[in-house]
Amino acid sequence: MHTYNEIMTQADKLEKTNAIVQAQEFNEDAVDITLFTGCGTSFYLAIAAARYYQAVTGDLALAVPASELFLHESTYILPSKSYRIISISRSGTTSEIIIALKHLEGATNIKTMAVTCNGNTPMAEITDEVIALNDISEKSVVMTQSFANMLYALQLYAAKTSKCVEILEQLNKVPALVRAALENGEQLKQVTEDATKTRFIYLGSGAYNGLAKEATLKLKEMTQTECESYSNLEFRHGPISIVDKETVVIVFTQNETKEYDQALVKDIQKLGGFVIVIGAAEEQLQADLVIRLSEELDDANRLNEVIPYFQILAYQRAVFKGFDPDKPRNLTQVVSL
Template sequence: MYTYNEIMNQAEKLEKTKEIVQAQTFNDAEVDITLFTGCGTSFYLAIAAARYYQSATGEIAVAVPASELFLHKDTHILANKKYNLIGISRSGTTSEIIMALEHLKGDTNIQSMAVTCNGNTPMANAADEVIALDHISEKSVVMTQSFSNMLYALQLYAAKKSNRSDLMNQLEEIPALVKVALENGEPLKQVTEDKNKTRFIFLGSGAYNGLAKEATLKLKEMTQTECESYSNLEFRHGPISIVDNETVIILFTQKETQNFDQALIKDIQKLGGFVVVIGVASEQLEADVIIKLSDNLDDLNRLVEVVPYFQLLAYQRAIFKGFDPDKPRNLTQVVNLS
């Protein structure tokens, strides 16, 4: 299966991505705001990348769906601010990305960069700079290794822009850690192969909120499962009302959220929910399943290490339910507006 193979060979692809980005030089012109944009998976990637970039560089970074930039330009672009617009698209042919770049073309306060897995495309040609990951050539409809590699590329880009060797040193460990993660998906079968689990909810805060949204999309695309995503503590404010004994909560924990996560886990379990925790869990943290990650990276630098787990979860669930992950319902590899 294309989808399975593209999930499982991510580690070697990440090594190549690292080489490509580390060898590049980038525009060092000062801007006021770095604006990350994309559609679907690429927008969720933009959310995580923007929050990482702001933390790494100390500069303002935001994420906006590509369509918003031509539908509601004035609510996102200020004439008296300078922008670096970073457009993200696996194919480089996504309609809304190209429309956004064309709509903003000629604005002297905007410079642009394309991040794509196809460097010979209209999107790449329309941007001032390009990170082209041409070694990523997915045959599957759903984005898997393209997501992890473009996110990794943008983290490496942020580390280079900030001139922070501490970040770069940690990011260099990611391919090896992803290889380990890809071999550690067995515990997920406790929920992916349980017919009594029908509702899945992903919780992640900060940059991990982008991962939670992407995890939800992967499960929807591959299995049409009812699923949602929230920021960890926001889940308490209404959505927790749907928890029952058919509900699985996948919680991405971080060092700075753990003290709050434990209380949230207990509240969910009292209502019958089954909780899977993924992250650097302390010995005191209790849940139904804990996938404990190593403690040698900061949480922000390990974003890509987490990705294989929710991709494997979606794949395992699809196989269990008899779906073909290579042929998701109602979807095509590239979305073009008619």
């Protein structure tokens, strides 16, 4: 299956992405605000990338759905501020991205960059700069290695922009850690092959909130499973009411959240929920399944180490339910208006 192969080969692609971005020179002109934008998976990528970029560079960064930039320009673009708009699209032909870039074309306070897996496209032609990952050519409809690699490219871009050698050194370790994670997904079958589990919820905060949203989308696309995502502690404020014995909650834990995550896990378990914790979890953290990640990286730099687990979970669930992950219902590889 294309989807499975593209998930399982993404570590090799990450190595190529590292080489591409490390070799590229970028415009270093300062701007007031960096806006990351995309649609669907690419917008969820934008959320993670914007939060990562701001944390690494110290510069203000926000994520905006591409359609908002032409439907509600004045909500996001102020004449008195300068912007760099980083547009993200696997195909480079996403309708809303092209419309937004053309809508803002010629504005003297806006610089643009395209991040894409196809550098010979209208999006790349319109923008001032391009990160083109042309070796990634997914045949599957759902985005897997393209998501991981475009996010990784933007992490490397942020690290180069900040000129932080320590962060770049950590990011250089990512492909090897992802390769290890891809070999560690069998343990997820205790929930993906359990017919009594009907509802899946992902919890992630900070940059991991973008991953939680993307994890939910992968499961919806491949399996039509009922699933939702929230920021970790926001889950208590109403959504926790749906937890029962048919519910699986996947918590992306971090050093910043670990103090609160154990209590959250216990609250979910008291209601009958099955809890999976993924992160650099301490030994004393308990859940129904704990997937402990490497201590080699800071939480922000291990985003890609988490990605294989939710992609594999969605794939396994699809196979168990008899769906073809390569042919998700009602979807095409490129959405055109």
